[in-house]
Amino acid sequence: MQSVDAVDWDELSELYRIAPLGTKSADWLRTAYANSMFKCIAFDCAKVVAAGRAVADGVDCSYLCDIVVHPAYQGRGLGKRLVQELIGLSAGHRKILLYAVPGREPFYETFGFRRMKTAMAIFSDPRRAAEDGYTDDAGAEADV
Template sequence: MNYLVTDKTPEYKPFAHLHEVSGLLKNKKGNYTQEQLYTAATNSWYCLSIYDGESLIAFGRMISDGVYQALICDVMVDPSYQGTGLGKEIIEGLLQKCQQSGIQSIQLFSAKGKQQFYKKLGFQEREADAPGMSIVI
């Protein structure tokens, strides 16, 4: 298939739709509106969107200092397109942007149950004596 891949942030409605159908909205910690999540996406350092015609079918984004740290978050693929390599394409595109910018330390927030997918792409879980931590306030 010929899909359009762009580093432009999608419009609100397609983004909100993909967020909903991909199930990512259910995995969010905290109570955020779709509008707030869209604002977060528009404030990203870099994002990739994949379209089939006019339909947004995959998206991923990063926040970064642009020098040595980046965090991949909100990777989502429309369920009817999962298993076709689009998630991998998003991750590879985000990693390529990091390589071009000289960023070597890349962190990842993964949705529940997706750890094996990311392991196949070379990501490793943090060591037990150096766990990541978080707080929801």
């Protein structure tokens, strides 16, 4: 895992698209990673093959997000190592949170993550969140 200093943000944007974890522009990713307390990037030579970050406050809550592994590199333990690294960096926080792509929950359970009964979210596109399986219904209108 290396620093974000060597990241080609356009390449990382393409990685999220092909993973597939949605469309995230290079500028969006640069800002998101810059504003995250912890970040991990894995390279094969100079090519970004895995990445993830955690938004954290240093004491109470660390939220793991945007964890991605290139499809050609999946199944090699990179995702596991990335999550372990982010959990390690988040040590000392009272809680470590994430929300998984629907269907990937069993992977995260192997690290000790458990379903929450009261987790809630406001999505900028509630219909899309429902279509993608993140919420039970689309709700009324976007609140953000």
